Structure formats: C-alpha cells, structure tokens
Amino acid sequence: MLTIPQALFEKMTRHLEAGYPYEACGILIGEVDDPLQPRDRRVRDVILVANAWDEVNERESRHNRYLISPDEYVKADREASKRGLDIVGVFHSHPDHPSQPSEMDRSQAWPGISYVIVSVRDGKATTAQSWLLRNERDAFEEESLIISH
Amino acid sequence: MSITIRIPTPLRPYVGGAKEITGHTGTVAEVLAALSSTYPELKRHLFNEEGKLRSFVNVYVGDEDVRYLQGPDTPVPDGATLSIVPSVAGGAAPSPVAAETSIAHLSNDEIRRYSRHLILPEIAISGQKKLKQASVLLVGAGGLGAPAAMYLAAAGVGHLGIVDFDVVDESNLQRQIIHGQSTVGKPKLQSAAQRIKDINPFVEVTGYEEPLTSQNALRIFADYDVIVDGTDNFPTRYLVNDACVLLGKPNVYGSIFRFEGQASVFWAKHGPCYRCLYPEPPPPGLVPSCAEGGVLGVLPGVIGVIQATEAIKLITGIGEPLIGRLLLYDALEMRFRELKLRKDPACPICGEHPTVRELIDYDAFCGVPSRNGAAQEAGHGVPEITVQELKQRIEAGLEKTNTILIDVREPYEWQIAHLDAARLIPKGEIQNHLHELSQADEILVHCRSGARSADVVKFLINDVGFRKVKNVKGGILAWAREIDPSMPVY
Numbered sequence: 001m002l003t004i005p006q007a008l009f010e011k012m013t014r015h016l017e018a019g020y021p022y023e024a025c026g027i028l029i030g031e032v033d034d035p036l037q038p039r040d041r042r043v044r045d046v047i048l049v050a051n052a053w054d055e056v057n058e059r060e061s062r063h064n065r066y067l068i069s070p071d072e073y074v075k076a077d078r079e080a081s082k083r084g085l086d087i088v089g090v091f092h093s094h095p096d097h098p099s100q101p102s103e104m105d106r107s108q109a110w111p112g113i114s115y116v117i118v119s120v121r122d123g124k125a126t127t128a129q130s131w132l133l134r135n136e137r138d139a140f141e142e143e144s145l146i147i148s149h
Numbered sequence: 150m151s152i153t154i155r156i157p158t159p160l161r162p163y164v165g166g167a168k169e170i171t172g173h174t175g176t177v178a179e180v181l182a183a184l185s186s187t188y189p190e191l192k193r194h195l196f197n198e199e200g201k202l203r204s205f206v207n208v209y210v211g212d213e214d215v216r217y218l219q220g221p222d223t224p225v226p227d228g229a230t231l232s233i234v235p236s237v238a239g240g241a242a243p244s245p246v247a248a249e250t251s252i253a254h255l256s257n258d259e260i261r262r263y264s265r266h267l268i269l270p271e272i273a274i275s276g277q278k279k280l281k282q283a284s285v286l287l288v289g290a291g292g293l294g295a296p297a298a299m300y301l302a303a304a305g306v307g308h309l310g311i312v313d314f315d316v317v318d319e320s321n322l323q324r325q326i327i328h329g330q331s332t333v334g335k336p337k338l339q340s341a342a343q344r345i346k347d348i349n350p351f352v353e354v355t356g357y358e359e360p361l362t363s364q365n366a367l368r369i370f371a372d373y374d375v376i377v378d379g380t381d382n383f384p385t386r387y388l389v390n391d392a393c394v395l396l397g398k399p400n401v402y403g404s405i406f407r408f409e410g411q412a413s414v415f416w417a418k419h420g421p422c423y424r425c426l427y428p429e430p431p432p433p434g435l436v437p438s439c440a441e442g443g444v445l446g447v448l449p450g451v452i453g454v455i456q457a458t459e460a461i462k463l464i465t466g467i468g469e470p471l472i473g474r475l476l477l478y479d480a481l482e483m484r485f486r487e488l489k490l491r492k493d494p495a496c497p498i499c500g501e502h503p504t505v506r507e508l509i510d511y512d513a514f515c516g517v518p519s520r521n522g523a524a525q526e527a528g529h530g531v532p533e534i535t536v537q538e539l540k541q542r543i544e545a546g547l548e549k550t551n552t553i554l555i556d557v558r559e560p561y562e563w564q565i566a567h568l569d570a571a572r573l574i575p576k577g578e579i580q581n582h583l584h585e586l587s588q589a590d591e592i593l594v595h596c597r598s599g600a601r602s603a604d605v606v607k608f609l610i611n612d613v614g615f616r617k618v619k620n621v622k623g624g625i626l627a628w629a630r631e632i633d634p635s636m637p638v639y
Binding site (some may be wrong): 034097 | 157158160194209236270276279324466467470
C-alpha cells in the first residue's frame with residue numbers, strides 16, 4: 001500500500017501534466033513500515049526530476065521513455081537520508097496511454113519500491129495506479145494507492 | 150582495510166534491511182563478487198542472465214560513476230564508499246507515430262463511424278487521431294495483405310500504401326478476400342483500392358504497381374510509420390527487413406504455410422529483427438511456397454488480422470507489442486505457441502558491428518535466380534524437354550522407345566490432374582524406388598511447374614549417376630496451357 005497526501009499527489013500530477021506530450025518522472029521519499037518486508041509506504045515528499053532520457057538516447061523517444069539518472073537518484077537519496085527518510089518509490093507519466101506498466105517498465109524495474117504510473121491524456125492526468133515488481137522480476141502487481149487528506 | 154557499501158532502498162530486503170554494509174578493499178568487480186556470494190539473492194538483481202551488470206545498475210566509488218573511471222577494475226581504497234545506484238527507466242509501449250503530430254481533427258461523421266473505438270478508454274479520441282495521422286504500408290495485397298488492409302482501413306488508419314504488381318486470378322479468391330469475382334483479371338491494386346474505399350472513404354490509398362526492389366524500397370518505405378510484410382518469398386522478406394532496420398521502422402511480420410502461421414514485430418530499435426531470427430535464408434527449394442505446398446484459405450485471415458492488430462497497437466501505443474516474441478499458430482491443433490526472440494549482438498544488420506549498411510542483391514543472397522525471367526530461360530540448369538515434344542513422344546508410345554515418364558508430385562495433386570502415361574513417385578520417395586528404374590531407359594520427370602522435377606533430375610544425374618534424364622519444362626501447368634486446356638490447373 002502506498003499512501004500519499006493530497007497536496008503531494010497534486011504536486012506530482014501537475015509536474016506530469018506540464019511534461020505532456022513527453023513522459024515526465026520523479027522520486028517519492030518517505031517511510032516504510034518494515035525494511036525487510038516493506039508493505040506500507042508513506043510518501044513524505046515528492047522530488048521532481050527532469051526526464052534524462054534524451055541525454056542518453058535519441059530525443060524523439062522522450063514521449064514514451066523516461067530515465068531518472070543515477071545522479072538524480074543519489075541526490076534524492078542524500079536528501080532523504082538527511083531527513084531520516086528513504087526513497088520509497090518513483091513515478092512517471094504515460095502520455096495518452098493507460099496507467100499500466102509496459103514491458104519496457106517491467107524489464108527495467110526494481111523490486112522493493114513503488115512505481116506510480118499516471119495516465120495523462122491530452123495534457124490532463126486521468127488515472128493513477130501504483131505497482132510493485134514481483135521478486136521474480138516476471139510481472140508487476142498492483143498495490144493500493146491511497147490519497148490522504 | 151574496510152570500505153562501506155551503500156545499498157539502495159530496492160535492494161535492502163536482500164541484505165537484511167541494511168542501508169550500509171562493511172566490505173573489504175579490492176576492485177569494484179571483487180567487491181561486487183564478494184557481496185553477491187554473501188547475499189546470493191542480491192545477485193540476480195545486480196547481474197543479468199549473462200552475468201553482466203544490469204544496464205540500469207550503476208556503481209559509484211565516492212562521487213564518481215565507475216564507468217568514467219576504470220569500470221569493474223576501479224580500485225575501492227580503504228575508507229571509500231561504494232554505492233550501488235539504480236537509474237530508473239521505463240515508459241509506455243514504443244510508438245512509431247510522434248506524439249506531437251496528434252493534430253488530426255475528427256469530423257462528426259468520423260466520430261460516428263469510430264464510436265466503438267472512441268468509447269474504449271485505451272483508444273479514445275487521442276488514439277483515433279493517431280490512427281488517422283498514421284500511414285501503413287502493405288507489402289503485398291495477397292493472402293496476408295487482404296485482411297490486414299481491410300481491417301486497417303475499417304479502423305481508420307489515415308493512409309494505406311500497397312505494393313503489388315499482380316493481377317487478380319480466380320485461384321486467389323479462396324483466401325484473398327479483398328478481391329472478388331468482379332475484379333478477376335484486374336490489377337490487385339485497383340481491386341484492393343476499390344474495396345478499401347467502399348469500407349472507409351476516409352482512407353487515402355497509394356498504390357505502387359511495381360515489384361519491391363533494393364532500388365525503390367527505401368524511397369517507398371520512407372513515407373510510412375509501419376510496414377506490414379505480407380510477402381511470400383525469402384528475397385523480399387529479407388529486403389523488407391533490411392529496409393526497415395536501415396530506416397528504423399517497425400516491420401509487422403507474418404508468414405503462412407499449409408495449416409501453420411507465424412507472426413512477430415521486428416523493430417531493431419526495440420528488439421530483434423528478422424535476421425536475428427533467421428540469419429541465413431534456407432537453401433532454395435527447401436521451403437516450398439504456398440503455390441507449391443498449398444494453404445488453408447482461412448489461415449492468412451488469422452495471421453493477417455494479427456498483423457493488423459499489431460499495427461494498430463503500435464500506432465496507438467497500447468498493450469504489449471509482439472516485439473521479441475514469435476507467435477506460432479497451428480490451425481489443425483488450434484493452438485498458439487510463443488517463442489522468445491533475442492536480439493543477436495552479432496546480427497549483420499542490427500547488431501553491434503553491422504556489416505550490411507545498405508540494401509543488397511536479395512535474389513543472390515537467397516540463392517534464387519533473379520526474377521526477371523532468367524529462371525525460366527535458364528531452365529534450372531538441367532536437360533529439358535518441352536510439353537510439345539512430350540506429347541509427340543507419348544503419341545508415338547513411350548514403351549517403344551524405352552522411355553518412362555515420372556510424376557514427382559504428391560498423390561493429392563495427382564487426383565486433381567495427371568497424365569495417363571505418367572507413373573506417380575512423389576519427390577520424397579524417389580530414393581526408395583531407384584531399384585525400379587533402369588539406367589538404360591530414358592527418364593522424363595515432371596511436376597506441377599517444373600521446379601521440383603528439376604531437383605529430381607539433378608539428383609538422378611549428379612547423385613545416382615543416371616545419364617538419360619530430362620525435366621519436363623513448365624510441368625503439368627504448361628501441359629494444361631499448351632496441350633490440353635480442359636485440364637484443371639491449380
């Protein structure tokens with residue numbers, strides 16, 4: 001289960017809408033209930049990240065690819081540590097696509113963190129779903145995404 | 150002599166929940182090897198099936214990415230921190246149509262027409278606009294191209310291109326449902342365009358009434374987002390593949406034979422290409438064409454519609470494309486199977502060090518005589534007899550001249566039409582009947598078109614050592630055409 005406060009959820013979706021028609025992305029930092037078998041993740045902050053895909057790949061594919069660079073990851077990790085928090089997940093948009101993970105998402109994913117995917121259609125965020133990669137790396141499982149007030 | 154290893158959140162469950170672990174100095178490779186032997190579960194998340202560091206795993210020593218130092222040989226000195234850093238990537242399914250181009254407008258007529266699409270949230274207005282904006286090229290308007298073109302037109306693909314220079318023949322109508330009795334004898338392009346316009350007048354059709362060649366393929370393909378390969382021969386299939394790889398376009402592949410079909414999406418940017426699957430063409434003649442081997446009429450319908458489905462998915466970017474998967478369909482068992490395909494790093498066109506950088510002579514590559522008629526003229530390089538000569542020999546009496554006529558077709562072909570003077574020995578069984586043949590006799594061999602019988606003539610002369618063997622040029626088709634028009638042709 002991933003819990004995200006309403007204000008942070010809106011910060012996240014605004015960032016993703018602003019990135020349309022390209023994919024946009026970011027990092028979720030917060031707390032987990034149990035580092036060995038994390039079940040509950042609570043988002044405490046949202047870190048907006050530039051989609052680094054076009055730096056390493058052809059620019060044209062940025063509308064259906066995202067990349068959070070390792071440098072951004074290290075920065076977010078440091079920021080989280082400073083505040084006694086952890087990286088609990090990442091988020092990205094699927095412009096004009098459903099909020100379900102693609103084969104590309106699966107093959108590049110990590111277990112143990114939440115993958116929030118938001119479908120952005122014609123510039124407006126529509127559905128959001130959160131996914132966890134199975135340990136076997138063979139598939140994603142949906143987890144509940146709770147927006148708290 | 151200790152170092153600190155920093156573990157990212159996703160991997161902490163595999164190291165007892167620790168954020169940091171103490172290790173021994175060494176190179177990056179040594180530190181990671183020691184780490185994975187202590188925590189075997191960690192290993193598969195760090196390394197791929199080939200034992201290489203996963204492409205989205207980065208290793209930092211201090212603040213430096215080891216890729217910019219000495220890679221796996223980078224030393225990790227006493228007191229240093231080695232960080233394992235994931236870079237996180239992914240994205241929606243790849244789409245050949247650029248996102249910014251979704252400017253197409255749908256009229257009220259179009260909205261009514263496509264309403265069943267528009268109420269699917271996965272397609273909706275934005276997907277339908279992408280379809281309208283898209284252009285798809287069908288190579289061939291035959292068995293596969295016919296159903297694919299009809300469904301793509303119905304779905305609202307804005308621009309369809311068709312390459313075909315054939316004429317509609319009655320024997321096409323058992324499967325090529327885009328054509329009909331009223332268009333027999335007309336160019337397939339004209340017949341297909343007529344049917345497409347009837348299905349959906351909003352579709353623009355461009356016809357290329359010419360064979361696809363190394364000279365025109367890149368020019369023709371350049372205007373299209375997706376190429377649908379509906380060809381029935383290996384030279385064109387390799388040509389379509391190579392042109393798609395060179396232009397970075399997706400190739401929606403389908404092929405059929407008898408009761409079985411295959412389909413895949415070859416898109417070198419995102420997965421393997423046709424050459425990764427079949428680096429070399431089969432020896433000529435080993436794989437018979439549908440004209441020789443037959444095909445269940447409904448089979449290309451199934452495969453062609455799968456191709457249309459994949460093209461629509463690529464354009465709208467929904468679902469999982471058949472990239473990296475070969476779908477096999479068996480109509481008799483009514484079963485689908487799936488094979489995983491890998492990109493071949495040594496692939497001559499899409500691999501790491503490509504040797505094919507432009508289109509080549511595909512007839513030569515596939516070992517077939519070029520299609521400009523030289524095949525018939527060259528006569529397969531074996532001694533030949535024409536059907537007129539054969540007629541005279543039969544009328545004179547074959548026994549009188551110690552001549553025997555062998556039909557090397559299959560029994561079911563014999564049932565359709567045969568020459569009374571011939572004796573049936575199917576090509577595959579010829580070896581078991583050699584003792585019945587005499588070196589002293591003259592042996593005339595025929596099949597349907599003269600191709601299989603030429604192979605048998607070659608075999609009898611080169612491998613068995615017979616001398617007086619001749620191929621009946623043009624086979625039973627030539628007989629039907631020139632001697633006995635009442636004979637059914639197939």
